[in-house]
Structure formats: C-alpha cells, structure tokens
Amino acid sequence: MVTNSSERLTFFIPEAIEGASVPIFDAGISAGFPSPAEDFNEQHLSLDEELVKNKETTFYARVSGQSMIGAGLDDNDLLVIDRSLEPENNKIAVCFLDGEFTVKRLRVSDGEVWLQPENPNYPIINITEDNNFLIWGIVTNVIKKV
Incomplete structure (x- = not known):
C-alpha cells in the first residue's frame, strides 16, 4: 500500500475473488411501481x-x-483498474506520481498532461519533466456500498 495526503489506494488481485458468484434476480428492478x-x-x-x-x-x-x-469516487469505494487500456483525455486514471499513487481525471492538451481532481478543494496537477510520472491503469468500474 502506498499513500499520499489526498488518497490512499489499497490494491487487491482479482484472483482473490475469482470464481465467486452471487445470486442475481433477472427481472429488472422497477424504479416505479413494484412488480410481484x-x-x-x-x-x-x-x-x-x-x-x-x-x-x-x-x-x-x-x-x-x-x-x-x-x-462519484467516495471513501472506501472499490475501483476496477485495467492496466491494458490506453490512457485518453478525460479518462479516470490511477497514476504513480513522484513516489505515490493517486487517482485523478486525465487532461491532455497541446502535448501537456494535467491530473484533474473532481473536487474544487484540491489543486490541478500539471505534469512536467521534473515529475516521476506513470499512468498505472485506467479505472473501468466503481463498486460502492450504499
């Protein structure tokens, strides 16, 4: 586990839950009137x-x-991250920046890269040659507790 002041990411290997299945009721859950x-x-x-x-x-x-x-990424959410996907502008990515992991939205324009938080209380990070920077993977799904 690697931490920084804005996020803490704890990684899990998918094989730990491989083969696990849960019941699903395939009827379409009504958001209107209940069905029998x-x-x-x-x-x-x-x-x-x-x-x-x-x-x-x-x-x-x-x-x-x-x-x-x-x-929509809140404390304790579980991110599904695919390292084989190509990074693109506007994707949410897990990045390794100057020795720490962080998750941010990628902004790419005119050959420059920024890491955009989705909270106005956090600064936009401009990636420069001075940074040790790697896009580690792209977030594909978020699993939430309600």
Whole structure:
C-alpha cells in the first residue's frame, strides 16, 4: 500500500475473488411501481465476468480521500483498474506520481498532461519533466456500498 495526503489506494488481485458468484434476480428492478415477487428469476452472476475484460491486467483498489467525489469516487469505494487500456483525455486514471499513487481525471492538451481532481478543494496537477510520472491503469468500474 502506498499513500499520499489526498488518497490512499489499497490494491487487491482479482484472483482473490475469482470464481465467486452471487445470486442475481433477472427481472429488472422497477424504479416505479413494484412488480410481484414471483416474476423474479434467480440466476448467478460472476462479478469478474461482468466487470473484468482483461483478467491478466485488471486489479482492484480501495480508495480513501475526497479529491474525486465529483466523479462519484467516495471513501472506501472499490475501483476496477485495467492496466491494458490506453490512457485518453478525460479518462479516470490511477497514476504513480513522484513516489505515490493517486487517482485523478486525465487532461491532455497541446502535448501537456494535467491530473484533474473532481473536487474544487484540491489543486490541478500539471505534469512536467521534473515529475516521476506513470499512468498505472485506467479505472473501468466503481463498486460502492450504499
């Protein structure tokens, strides 16, 4: 685990939950009027199959910090990170910056790279040649507790 003042990411290897499946009721949960319970058809769902496209390059990380709350990343959310995806402008990325991990939105323009927090209380980080910088992976999904 590597920490900094704005985030703490704890990484998990997908194999730790590989093969785990949970029941899913495939009836479409109504956000309007309730449907009768007998309409539910129980099946099993593998979260790996739903959330992981590239098993060898996908990791999970739990985040704490407030810098990305505007993007829906809250304390204790579990991020699904794919290291095989190409970084692109506006993607949310886990980056290694000057010896620490951070998660931010990528901003790329005119050959420059910025790490954009999604909270106005945190500064935008301009990446320069002086930084030790690596885009570690792209966030593909977020698992939340409600």
